[in-house]
Structures are given as C-alpha cells and as structure tokens.
Amino acid sequence: MSQYFDLSIRRIEIKKPKRDLKPVIKLQDEVNKTLLHDEYYYPTDERTIQECLDGDYILLGVYNKDKLIAASFAFEGGLFFSKPITDWMEIPGNKIMCHEFVVVDMEYRGNGIQKRFMDATIREARQMGYDTIWCCAHPNNTPSVCSIESTGYKFADQFVVDGWPRNVYYRSTSIQR
Numbered sequence: 284m285s286q287y288f289d290l291s292i293r294r295i296e297i298k299k300p301k302r303d304l305k306p307v308i309k310l311q312d313e314v315n316k317t318l319l320h321d322e323y324y325y326p327t328d329e330r331t332i333q334e335c336l337d338g339d340y341i342l343l344g345v346y347n348k349d350k351l352i353a354a355s356f357a358f359e360g361g362l363f364f365s366k367p368i369t370d371w372m373e374i375p376g377n378k379i380m381c382h383e384f385v386v387v388d389m390e391y392r393g394n395g396i397q398k399r400f401m402d403a404t405i406r407e408a409r410q411m412g413y414d415t416i417w418c419c420a421h422p423n424n425t426p427s428v429c430s431i432e433s434t435g436y437k438f439a440d441q442f443v444v445d446g447w448p449r450n451v452y453y454r455s456t457s458i459q460r
C-alpha cells in the first residue's frame with residue numbers, strides 16, 4: 284500500500300430500531316475467505332451480534348472513505364464455546380467484558396489496527412465501569428497473538444474444543460505501568 288489512508292478508529296453507529304450490521308458481516312465474510320487456516324477465526328453470526336447489542340457493547344470501525352475496512356466488537360460477559368467464560372475458568376473482576384472479534388481487510392493489514400482497536404476498547408470499557416476484559420485466539424494466529432500480548436493481556440489458559448485450540452487471555456482495564 285503506497286497511498287496514504289486515514290486509519291483512525293471510529294464508532295460504528297448502530298441506530299435503533301434499524302440496526303444495520305451488513306457492512307460488518309460483509310467484512311467478516313471477506314476476511315473469512317483469506318484465513319491461512321480455517322480454524323484461526325470463527326465468524327460471529329449476525330443474530331448473536333444483534334442480541335449482544337441489547338446490553339453494553341463497543342463496536343468500532345476503520346474506514347477508507349465510506350468503506351469499512353476493519354471492525355472490532357466487544358460486549359459484556361461473553362461466551363466461550365456457548366458457555367460463559369467463567370464456567371471454563373476463574374476470571375477476576377466484577378464487571379467483565381469480552382473482546383469478541385477483530386477483523387481487518389487483507390489489504391490494510393500490517394498497520395497494527397488490531398492493537399489500536401484493543402487499546403481503544405480497553406479505554407472505553409474502563410469508562411463504562413468494566414474492570415476486566417478477556418479475549419481468545421488460536422495459538423498460531425501470530426498477528427492476533429502478537430497484538431493481544433502487546434496490549435498487555437496475559438495468557439490465562441488453553442482449551443481445545445472440537446479440534447479448535449484457543450488461548451484465553453485477560454487483563455484489567457486499569458492503566459498498567
């Protein structure tokens with residue numbers, strides 16, 4: 284990419300009652316076709332995202348002009364393979380948010396967008412009163428693991444469910460030194 288693009292993060296406006304998630308779903312579908320290995324990323328379906336919009340959530344995007352080229356979604360609680368994460372493991376904190384997904388269009392990777400999404404999400408979650416945030420990644424999904432670890436998340440545990448290995452990470456939303 285030789286051209287300059289403004290890669291600033293913006294909030295994706297989801298207006299009630301019309302909650303148009305089409306650009307996010309379209310981007311996820313495109314990204315899904317570019318995975319090095321299928322098991323690196325499992326798309327979150329539209330219905331699940333819609334349901335999560337009823338509670339607290341942080342939905343962020345990066346645009347090139349009007350085209351969504353990266354998206355990030357976090358919401359309260361969070362399920363890990365259909366069960367609350369706290370059924371799988373102990374996570375400290377009273378108010379827990381899950382950073383569910385980050386997807387970046389192939390053409391715009393290599394700009395550290397995931398890390399910036401994670402930093403912005405932690406900041407926002409803190410302002411919303413959440414004290415802990417968790418996420419997971421396939422252990423060999425190097426860009427994702429690098430971004431998660433460089434954002435200050437600590438590895439907590441690894442699970443393999445139905446052949447899908449996942450590292451779980453969490454961190455406090457407080458400012459770390």
Ligand SMILES: CC(C)(COP(=O)(O)OP(=O)(O)OC[C@H]1O[C@@H](n2cnc3c(N)ncnc32)[C@H](O)[C@@H]1OP(=O)(O)O)[C@@H](O)C(=O)NCCC(=O)NCCS
Nearest residue numbers: 324384385386387392393394395396397425426427429430
């Ligand atoms: C994961 C994803 C969001 C990361 O996109 P990105 O923000 O553009 O990531 P970058 O290419 O900037 O890489 C992030 C870090 O990983 C490092 N990295 C990337 N590929 C690497 C490799 N093959 N070997 C070593 N380090 C690598 C980069 O150097 C960078 O580290 P730095 O910040 O210390 O420089 C993107 O690859 C994607 O959309 N993948 C498919 C969906 C997915 O897996 N989402 C995450 C799971 S929720």
